[in-house]
Amino acid sequence: MRYLRLFLVQLRTSVLLTMQYRLDFFLEGMVEAIWTLTAVVPLLVVYRDRATVVGWTLPEAMLVVAWFTLLQGVLEGAINPSLSQVVEHVRKGTLDFLLLKPADAQFLVSTARFAPWKATNVLVSAGMIAWAFVRIGHAPSASAVLLALLLLATSCATLYAFWIITVSAAFVVVRVDNLTYLFSSVFDAARWPSTVFRGALRAVFTFVIPLAVLTTYPAEALLGRLDAVRALGAVMVALVALFISRLVWTRAIARYTSASS
C-alpha cells in the first residue's frame, strides 16, 4: 500500500515535469506514432504479392507488430527513462541518496521517471489490433482477450527483468548508456512473428532472449491459437527472469562503491 502511494507520487512528478513542455509532449507523441511505419512498411511490401508468410496472414502479422509497438511503448515510456538514470547515478555517485531513503532501492530506481508521451504507442497499437480484427472478420473471444492481457503482464515483467540485468552491468563497467541502444536493437527483432527466424537465430530468440514469448505468444493468444503449455511457459519465463534479475540486482548493488561522492 505504501509502495502504491509512492508509485503514484513518482508518476505524478514525471507527468508534471513533462507537462511543462506541452507542445513538445504532443510533437514527441506524433513522431513516436509515425515511427511505427518502419515496422508496417516492410510488411505491406512483403504481402503485396502473397497471402501468407510462414503461415501468417497480413492481419495476423500486424497483430505481432501491434504487440511490438505496445511493448516498445512500455519499454521506452516506463522502463528505459528510469533505468537510464541509474547509470547516471552510478557514474556520479548520487545513488547514495537513493540508497539512504527508507524504501527498496530497486523500486525507487525503477519508478523514478516516466515518459508519458509514449502512451501514443498504446493508442497506435490499439488501432492496429482493431484494424487486424476488422480484416479477419470476427472479434477475439473473451477468453482469448483475458489470456492476452495475462501475457501482457508477463511480457512487461520479462522485459523489465532483462532491463534490470542490463543495468546492473553499470555497477561493473560504469559506462553503459549505449548498452540501452544495444538492448533496444535486439528487441527490434521482436517485431516479426518468431517463425520468421530460422536455425540458430530461432533458438537464441526462444531460449536465450525470449523474444517469441514477448510478442508472438500474445498475438497468438488473441487469435486463440496459443495452447496452455506455451501460455504456462510464458508465465514461467517471466517468473524465472524476475527471480534472476532480483538476484543480479542485489549482487550488483553490493558491489556499489559510491565512486565519486
Add this chain to the structure above:
Amino acid sequence: MSLRATLRATPALLRVGLVESLAYRAELLVWILATTMPLVMMALFATVAREAPIGRYGEGEVIAYFLATFLVRQLTGSWAAWEINMDVKQGTLATRLLRPIHPLWAYACEGIAALPLRLVLSAPLAIVALILTSRGHLARDPVIWGMFAVATLLAWAITFLINAALGSLALFVDSSLRWVDVYLLLFFVGSGYLVPVDVFPGWARTVLDALPFRYQIGFPVELMVNVHDRAHALALLGRQLAWTLALLGATLALFHRGLRRFGAFGG
C-alpha cells in the same frame, strides 16, 4: 579562412578525430553491434524469399543485399546533426567559429576520421559473411566496383550534408532533434535500408528515385550486389552527384543564415 590554411589543418584534424575514436573504441563497438536492423530485415525477407522470390530478390540476393546494407551503413554514417545541436545548445559552437577553419569542414573531418576504426571493427565480419554466403551475387565488373567507391563517398557526403543542414536548423529553432527523428524515419523507409527500393510498387519507386534518400544507402548497395548495368549506374551516379551539389549549396546557405542568429548563450 583561406583554402591553404584549411588544407594545412586537415591532416591534423583527421589525426585528432582518429585518436578520439580510438579513445572510445568500446563505445564504438557497441554502436556497431547495435546496428541490427539490416539483420532483422534480412531474417524477414530471406524467409519470405524462400517461399517465393520478391521481385528480383531470391533468398541469396536478399542475404547479399542486407549484408551489403550493413557495411554501407557503417561506411556512410554521420552524426553531425547531434553534434551541432549540442554545440548550439551549449554555446560551444563559438569556440569552433573562432578557429580559422570552416566549422562544417571540421565536423566533416571528425566524421571521416572515425571511419577507419568503424571499418576495422565491422568490415572483416561483414566481408567474410558476404564472401561465404553470396559470392555469386556480388558484382564482378571492376568498373562497377569503381563506381561503388565513388557512390559510397557521395553517399557519405549526402548523409553528412543532410545532417549538417538539420544541425544548422538548430540555429533557428534551438533544438532540431525532433526534425532529425522525422528525417531518420524518411531515411530508413526511403533509402533501401529497410526495404530494397526496387521492390516498392511503381509509384513509390518514382517518388524515391527523385528523393535523396536512396542515394545514401540503396544505390551503393545495389551496385555491390550487381543490380545495375554500367549505363544505368552512370545515370544514377549523375543524379547522386546532382543531389550532393544541391545539398552542399543549400546547407552552406542555411548554416550562414543561421549563424547570424547565433547568440552563443551558455558558452
